[in-house]
Amino acid sequence: xxxxxxxxxPRTHQPAGDLLLREIREQPxxxxxxxxxxxxxRAVAARLRRKPPTMVRLVGHGSSDNAASLxxxxxxxxxxxxxxxxxxxxxxxxxxxxxxxxxxxxxLSQSGRTQDVVEYVALARQRGAFTxxxxxxxxxxxASAAEAVVPxxxxxxxxxxxxxxxxxxxxxxxxxxxxxxxxEARIAGELSEVAxxxxxxxxxxxxxxxxxxxSLEFLARMFIVARGPEFATAREIALKLIETCRIGxxxxxxxxxxxxPIAAVDELFPVWAVTACDPSLPAIKAAVDRALAAxxxxxxxxxxxxxxxxxxxxxxxxxxxxxxxxxxPLLSVLPGQLVAWATAHAKGFDPDRPHRLDKVxxxx
Amino acid sequence: xxxxxxxxxPRTHQPAGDLLLREIREQPxxxxxxxxxxxxxRAVAARLRRKPPTMVRLVGHGSSDNAASLxxxxxxxxxxxxxxxxxxxxxxxxxxxxxxxxxxxxxLSQSGRTQDVVEYVALARQRGAFTxxxxxxxxxxxASAAEAVVPxxxxxxxxxxxxxxxxxxxxxxxxxxxxxxxxEARIAGELSEVAxxxxxxxxxxxxxxxxxxxSLEFLARMFIVARGPEFATAREIALKLIETCRIGxxxxxxxxxxxxPIAAVDELFPVWAVTACDPSLPAIKAAVDRALAAxxxxxxxxxxxxxxxxxxxxxxxxxxxxxxxxxxPLLSVLPGQLVAWATAHAKGFDPDRPHRLDKVxxxx
Numbered sequence: 191x192x193x194x195x196x197x198x199x200p201r202t203h204q205p206a207g208d209l210l211l212r213e214i215r216e217q218p219x220x221x222x223x224x225x226x227x228x229x230x231x232r233a234v235a236a237r238l239r240r241k242p243p244t245m246v247r248l249v250g251h252g253s254s255d256n257a258a259s260l261x262x263x264x265x266x267x268x269x270x271x272x273x274x275x276x277x278x279x280x281x282x283x284x285x286x287x288x289x290x291x292x293x294x295x296x297x298l299s300q301s302g303r304t305q306d307v308v309e310y311v312a313l314a315r316q317r318g319a320f321t322x323x324x325x326x327x328x329x330x331x332x333a334s335a336a337e338a339v340v341p342x343x344x345x346x347x348x349x350x351x352x353x354x355x356x357x358x359x360x361x362x363x364x365x366x367x368x369x370x371x372x373x374e375a376r377i378a379g380e381l382s383e384v385a386x387x388x389x390x391x392x393x394x395x396x397x398x399x400x401x402x403x404x405s406l407e408f409l410a411r412m413f414i415v416a417r418g419p420e421f422a423t424a425r426e427i428a429l430k431l432i433e434t435c436r437i438g439x440x441x442x443x444x445x446x447x448x449x450x451p452i453a454a455v456d457e458l459f460p461v462w463a464v465t466a467c468d469p470s471l472p473a474i475k476a477a478v479d480r481a482l483a484a485x486x487x488x489x490x491x492x493x494x495x496x497x498x499x500x501x502x503x504x505x506x507x508x509x510x511x512x513x514x515x516x517x518x519p520l521l522s523v524l525p526g527q528l529v530a531w532a533t534a535h536a537k538g539f540d541p542d543r544p545h546r547l548d549k550v551x552x553x554x
Numbered sequence: 555x556x557x558x559x560x561x562x563x564p565r566t567h568q569p570a571g572d573l574l575l576r577e578i579r580e581q582p583x584x585x586x587x588x589x590x591x592x593x594x595x596r597a598v599a600a601r602l603r604r605k606p607p608t609m610v611r612l613v614g615h616g617s618s619d620n621a622a623s624l625x626x627x628x629x630x631x632x633x634x635x636x637x638x639x640x641x642x643x644x645x646x647x648x649x650x651x652x653x654x655x656x657x658x659x660x661x662l663s664q665s666g667r668t669q670d671v672v673e674y675v676a677l678a679r680q681r682g683a684f685t686x687x688x689x690x691x692x693x694x695x696x697a698s699a700a701e702a703v704v705p706x707x708x709x710x711x712x713x714x715x716x717x718x719x720x721x722x723x724x725x726x727x728x729x730x731x732x733x734x735x736x737x738e739a740r741i742a743g744e745l746s747e748v749a750x751x752x753x754x755x756x757x758x759x760x761x762x763x764x765x766x767x768x769s770l771e772f773l774a775r776m777f778i779v780a781r782g783p784e785f786a787t788a789r790e791i792a793l794k795l796i797e798t799c800r801i802g803x804x805x806x807x808x809x810x811x812x813x814x815p816i817a818a819v820d821e822l823f824p825v826w827a828v829t830a831c832d833p834s835l836p837a838i839k840a841a842v843d844r845a846l847a848a849x850x851x852x853x854x855x856x857x858x859x860x861x862x863x864x865x866x867x868x869x870x871x872x873x874x875x876x877x878x879x880x881x882x883p884l885l886s887v888l889p890g891q892l893v894a895w896a897t898a899h900a901k902g903f904d905p906d907r908p909h910r911l912d913k914v915x916x917x918x
Contacts, residue, residue: 244608245636252813262641266650272609272657274638277626279782279807283833286630293636306809410822411775411802418643429814436818438775440804443643445670449616450793453908454800458774469647484910544817546848 209542210349210434214527215392217357221385221520223343224361225378231340231362234322235369238269242370243294243320246273249310250298250359253352253429257298257359259422260519264367267516268377271370278310291318295336296366299323300347300355301550302330311335324362326355340366349542350549351433353527356426360520380513384520387510391524395507402505403532405487406431411438413455414462415447415477417470420492423519424464427526433544434534444473448480455484464522465492468515478504491525493518573906574713574798578891579756581721585749585884587707588725589742595726598686598702599733602633606734607658607684610637613674614662614723617716617793621662621723623786624883628731631880632741635734642674655682659700660730663687664711664719665914666694675699688726690719704730713906714913715797717891720790724884744877748884751874755888759871766869767896769851770795775802777819778826779811779841781834784856787883788828791890797908798898808837812844819848828886829856832879842868855889857882 224231246265248258258275265273276295280286295314299307302325312335315321323336326344333339344358361381368377412431416424421443428439439462442451447461455461461481463474471494478498481488490498491507498504507525512518534541588595610629612622622639629637640659644650659678663671666689676699679685687700690708697703708722725745732741776795780788785807792803803826806815811825819825825845827838835858842862845852854862855871862868871889876882898905 251809255810263644263648263650266641266644266652267648270651270653272638272640272652274636274640276636276638277630279809279834280627280630284627284631284782286627287634288630288636289634413802418648433814433817436820436823438777438802438804438818438823440802445615445643446619450797450908450911453797453911454802456800459800459802470643480910544814546844547814547817 210351210353210531213347213349213354214524214531216345216354218385218388220344220354220358221361221381221388224358224365225382228341228343228365231365232369232374234338234340235366235374237338238294238366238370239372242269242271244292246271247276247293247295247314247319248273248298249276249278249295249307251304251307253356253426254298254300254359256422256425256429257356257363259425260360260419261296261363261367263419263516264363265370268367268371268373278306281313282306282309289317290314293319295319295321296363297321297323297332297336298359299332300326300342300352302327302332303550304332308332308335324359326358350544350547351430351530351541356523357520360422364517380517383513384517387512387521388524391509391521392528395525395528398507399528399532402489402507402529403536405505406435406437406529406533407536409437409458409460412440412460412462413447413451414439414441414464415444415474416441416464417444417473418466418468419516419519420464420466420470420522423522423526426523427462427464430526430530431533433547434530434539434541435537436539436545444470444477447477452480452484455481455486457485460487460489462489462491465490465494465497466515466518466522467494467511471497492522574715574717574895577711577713577718578888578895580709580718582749582752584708584718584722585725585745585752588722588729589746592705592707592729595704595729596733596738598704599730599738601702602658602730602734603736606633606635608656610635611640611657611659611678611683612637612662613640613642613659613671615668615671617720617790618662618664618723620786620789620793621720621727623789624724624783625660625727625731627783627880628727629734632731632735632737642670645677646670646673653681654678657683659683659685660727661685661687661696661700662723663696664690664706664716666691666696667914668696672696672699688723690722714908714911715794715894715905720887721884724786728881744881747877748881751876751885752888755873755885759889759892762871763892763896766853766871766893767900769869770799770801770893770897771900773801773822773824776804776824776826777811777815778803778805778828779808779838780805780828781808781837782830782832783880783883784828784830784834784886787886787890790887791826791828794890794894795897797911798894798903798905799901800903800909808834808841811841816844816848819845819850821849824851824853826853826855829854829858829861830879830882830886831858831875835861856886
């Protein structure tokens with residue numbers, strides 16, 4: 191009987207926050223496990239390569255949907271395919287009669303039990319899509335509904351807030367896109383390098399957490415700004431801060447930020463800028479300049495901090511330069527996860543079991 | 555020489571907030587003008603019908619991007635086509651080599667001068683897409699870059715926050731999708747009915763504004779929850795509140811709300827629920843129940859308020875039932891626009907000229 195990954199027994203003897211921190215630290219190993227053992231993934235990628243889809247429809251909720259944001263860039267930049275975060279509601283709840291022939295569906299769900307994801311996959315498959323379930327539970331309902339299954343190889347995730355399964359989803363999407371583009375060996379080599387960099391990053395950031403958590407402890411709201419592959423990171427950091435620290439953190443592309451939200455920024459409305467050494471940098475730099483001009487506290491993370499103005503108002507959370515910008519999100523999410531963990535502690539919340547959330551969301 | 559719609563002379567003699575309110579009130583007339591005079595739109599729709607695209611790529615920023623959210627439902631439910639809010643960054647800044655043959659691009663821009671929208675359209679056209687500019691300025695750079703032009707018929711918009719051009723974009727997208735599905739006459743009839751309902755709604759809501767503005771005056775943040783066609787409304791109301799009232803308002807689908815953000819809701823973190831008489835209702839009702847259980851102030855708007863629990867904590871902003879849910883966003887955005895206007899006044903802000911924003915955003 192395969193292990194059921196999401197039936198969580200409360201471990202009352204464990205100090206609060208230990209599960210989340212342990213899972214954050216497992217992420218380099220999760221990337222390596224993916225590279226070592228995911229033959230199913232390679233078989234699915236080979237099939238995509240043989241028969242390219244007209245479009246890749248990505249679906250998932252929460253962190254899985256955030257990972258899908260990177261999928262758009264992975265498929266767009268590696269095989270040059272159009273990928274979209276598809277609307278499940280349109281087909282499931284509103285009964286749109288879309289033509290799925292020629293489409294590939296990639297459904298991301300840690301538990302494999304999210305009901306509308308399962309329904310969407312069944313419908314898309316019936317209408318002619320090639321359907322792939324990417325899940326931590328290969329015996330789940332989602333895995334049965336889809337034509338192909340890619341295991342997440344993340345091991346049981348016990349904290350309610352996803353961390354290592356998010357990393358596993360990013361890795362799976364990158365490897366699927368790489369395989370589709372016949373670039374698997376190169377990207378796998380780079381991912382292996384990223385696993386090593388992630389270990390160093392986790393270590394290096396540990397000493398910075400207390401200071402940052404103190405700065406965030408009394409904040410109610412925040413914008414998190416990024417562009418390109420790192421928009422997935424902005425979304426995921428915002429979700430971690432919302433669910434574990436109850437901070438009203440909203441992810442914005444650099445362009446959206448300039449198109450309205452900049453009006454709301456002030457001394458008590460900080461901006462977190464996710465930098466990258468890539469074509470997003472001028473826009474991120476402009477966002478930081480505008481936030482500083484509005485007297486906002488700026489948190490800047492990522493590998494391009496040297497490009498930002500020297501300003502005592504910037505809290506810096508550096509991460510290393512990835513082998514290519516597309517792989518950056520595997521590193522740049524780490525400061526967000528660690529800061530969320532540390533800030534939850536500073537606020538007296540249990541980072542493992544956020545207020546009002548269950549590991550598997552069964553809401554309509 | 556066609557009128558240039560976006561060169562705004564400051565009118566210092568005009569009382570603050572008059573422009574925005576006037577433009578909000580012009581919206582029923584804008585819908586009617588579209589129905590009466592938009593032959594260009596009908597010609598473009600006929601071309602779409604003759605040669606259906608493999609997908610519809612919608613692009614725009616700010617309110618235009620919010621309108622695109624409705625476009626996904628309009629094309630999905632009327633002709634049954636897949637529409638997506640495409641990533642401009644992927645192609646423009648990151649150089650992805652996507653195949654645009656068979657795609658239709660609909661680029662939405664009030665001014666027609668937003669640089670990356672113009673660049674994206676030029677690139678997509680060069681790579682084989684059928685490109686349509688939907689703009690208030692038919693002599694703009696965007697109009698020249700695209701193969702076909704659909705005028706917004708909104709008249710000059712002077713307030714920085716878009717209202718009547720958003721309505722004009724929704725109307726254009728609905729009519730394009732209706733034409734593509736050979737249902738133009740029916741949808742045009744329904745839109746004409748909606749114009750009348752919008753007039754009544756503006757009148758009816760006027761008496762409710764002072765009370766709501768008082769409730770919102772000291773709020774720092776808010777979630778705005780919707781699903782389906784009304785997700786466009788949630789996004790647009792959030793943007794109005796952010797830019798004119800500096801409230802950290804974040805739009806969320808009902809599902810995203812349940813997947814994390816509900817953890818952050820409390821007495822000082824209100825939830826605005828956009829209701830509709832459609833398949834979104836159970837999920838919106840569940841979101842309201844959860845928000846009330848968390849002691850949050852709930853603002854509920856739309857035509858399905860009777861389905862919500864009787865609770866003294868709910869501030870109600872009713873709008874009439876539209877002829878079909880797909881047309882609801884033309885009515886359900888009105889309470890958001892009016893509340894943003896009234897709350898900006900209550901806070902002592904000038905609703906016509908938000909802090910740090912220009913009418914045309916030229917940021918990178």
